[in-house]
Amino acid sequence: MPVVQKTKQTAILCAALELFAEKGFHRSPISELASLAKVGVGSIYRYFKDKDELIHAVSEMVEESLQDALTDSLDPTLQGQKRFIRLITRLIEYLHLHPLEFKFLEQYYSSPYGIDKKHAKLLRENDTDQSSLIFDFYLTNQGGVIKALPLSLYFAMTFGPISFLLRDSFSGFVVLDEKLIQQTAEACWDAVKA
Amino acid sequence: MPVVQKTKQTAILCAALELFAEKGFHRSPISELASLAKVGVGSIYRYFKDKDELIHAVSEMVEESLQDALTDSLDPTLQGQKRFIRLITRLIEYLHLHPLEFKFLEQYYSSPYGIDKKHAKLLRENDTDQSSLIFDFYLTNQGGVIKALPLSLYFAMTFGPISFLLRDSFSGFVVLDEKLIQQTAEACWDAVKA
DNA sequence: AGAGACTGACTGAACGTTCACTCAGTGGAG
DNA sequence: CTCCACTGAGTGAACGTTCAGTCAGTCTCT
Numbered sequence: 259m260p261v262v263q264k265t266k267q268t269a270i271l272c273a274a275l276e277l278f279a280e281k282g283f284h285r286s287p288i289s290e291l292a293s294l295a296k297v298g299v300g301s302i303y304r305y306f307k308d309k310d311e312l313i314h315a316v317s318e319m320v321e322e323s324l325q326d327a328l329t330d331s332l333d334p335t336l337q338g339q340k341r342f343i344r345l346i347t348r349l350i351e352y353l354h355l356h357p358l359e360f361k362f363l364e365q366y367y368s369s370p371y372g373i374d375k376k377h378a379k380l381l382r383e384n385d386t387d388q389s390s391l392i393f394d395f396y397l398t399n400q401g402g403v404i405k406a407l408p409l410s411l412y413f414a415m416t417f418g419p420i421s422f423l424l425r426d427s428f429s430g431f432v433v434l435d436e437k438l439i440q441q442t443a444e445a446c447w448d449a450v451k452a
Numbered sequence: 453m454p455v456v457q458k459t460k461q462t463a464i465l466c467a468a469l470e471l472f473a474e475k476g477f478h479r480s481p482i483s484e485l486a487s488l489a490k491v492g493v494g495s496i497y498r499y500f501k502d503k504d505e506l507i508h509a510v511s512e513m514v515e516e517s518l519q520d521a522l523t524d525s526l527d528p529t530l531q532g533q534k535r536f537i538r539l540i541t542r543l544i545e546y547l548h549l550h551p552l553e554f555k556f557l558e559q560y561y562s563s564p565y566g567i568d569k570k571h572a573k574l575l576r577e578n579d580t581d582q583s584s585l586i587f588d589f590y591l592t593n594q595g596g597v598i599k600a601l602p603l604s605l606y607f608a609m610t611f612g613p614i615s616f617l618l619r620d621s622f623s624g625f626v627v628l629d630e631k632l633i634q635q636t637a638e639a640c641w642d643a644v645k646a
Numbered sequence: 647a648g649a650g651a652c653t654g655a656c657t658g659a660a661c662g663t664t665c666a667c668t669c670a671g672t673g674g675a676g
Numbered sequence: 677c678t679c680c681a682c683t684g685a686g687t688g689a690a691c692g693t694t695c696a697g698t699c700a701g702t703c704t705c706t
Contacts, residue, residue, distance in 0.1 A: 300684070411636060418616035420608075494658070495656055
């Protein structure tokens with residue numbers, strides 16, 4: 259019954275995303291998760307070894323959607339500043355439209371789960387093709403349009419502000435309209451441009 | 453016996469900072485905290501109503517130290533770009549030298565504890581004098597040396613990158629040396645300068 | 647000064663709650 | 677009937693919090 263299985267597994271993943279994003283990992287009891295997914299508690303353990311594995315599975319689902327959304331909305335011929343601004347803008351817009359995904363990722367990457375995953379990723383860095391468009395932009399630096407900085411600093415100057423701004427937006431401290439998104443993308447560009 | 457009391461309360465606060473920073477709030481049992489502070493479990497509840505109050509108390513202690521350190525190390529006559537770069541540099545250096553404080557604050561401000569506190573702070577904003585030097589710099593913008601941006605974006609462009617970079621540093625993804633600190637401060641400046 | 651009464655900071659075993667996880671049982675498909 | 681996906685009451689561990697009891701130190705009375 260691959261169809262039914264798929265449906266149930268997906269239901270669990272979606273319920274997990276919702277609960278984790280809203281309540282945090284440790285305030286999301288499996289029992290509550292089960293009833294939200296309309297599934298018995300035991301079924302969760304049919305599809306996922308334990309809660310940790312479920313958390314990692316949610317992160318993979320979320321990252322895939324995000325990467326797809328970015329790829330779909332990007333004109334591949336854009337280069338330089340325009341490409342950068344477009345990437346950042348789309349990233350903010352996507353996360354702003356998907357609060358659950360943002361809150362989940364925030365939590366994931368500031369927890370041991372995400373840190374372990376990042377470690378594992380770095381070890382594979384040489385072998386695998388990189389699927390992140392922003393990562394690519396920084397690595398290639400076509401035409402030397404950006405300063406020569408350590409990769410970590412590029413990431414810090416991009417994801418750092420975005421993360422802070424979205425957190426403020428979802429906490430109700432700021433209204434994230436089109437203008438503010440534009441200002442943010444431009445400030446990020448100013449921070450790294452040559 | 454105010455002296456003895458003070459010592460015990462401080463011991464609890466320091467042990468709490470250490471445990472919370474290293475294990476997170478919900479993996480720091482009161483029992484472990486008590487033995488680290490060399491104190492009976494019950495004594496913790498003599499000084500703090502519950503675990504939540506203890507967490508807030510730690511945050512106040514940490515923020516006070518940080519603010520003091522920044523104030524002490526700043527030449528008050530410095531203005532404009534130099535003042536900004538110095539502030540950012542000192543902030544990074546302080547947090548880099550104080551991993552426990554950084555990890556605690558990170559966790560605190562991405563949890564309901566810190567968000568509630570921020571809300572409360574915003575409501576008081578008009579009344580109180582602001583004690584944060586960076587806050588002051590942005591608010592006054594003396595001589596129009598920085599772009600006109602919403603306050604939230606200034607903060608995002610400052611604390612966002614710093615937070616990301618320090619996280620990478622403590623996770624072992626990057627070596628935070630003097631040069632990298634300088635590059636970070638300059639990138640932050642480029643992001644907000646007029 | 648000395649004895650006895652008193653105080654309250656301090657302790658940790660015990661309690662109730664919450665949680666991740668298990669497994670005996672159920673029901674539907676073949 | 678057999679098989680197996682599925683269920684949820686049950687289990688034990690871990691946690692925050694409580695409170696009856698201890699005892700060093702202080703005060704009062706003789």
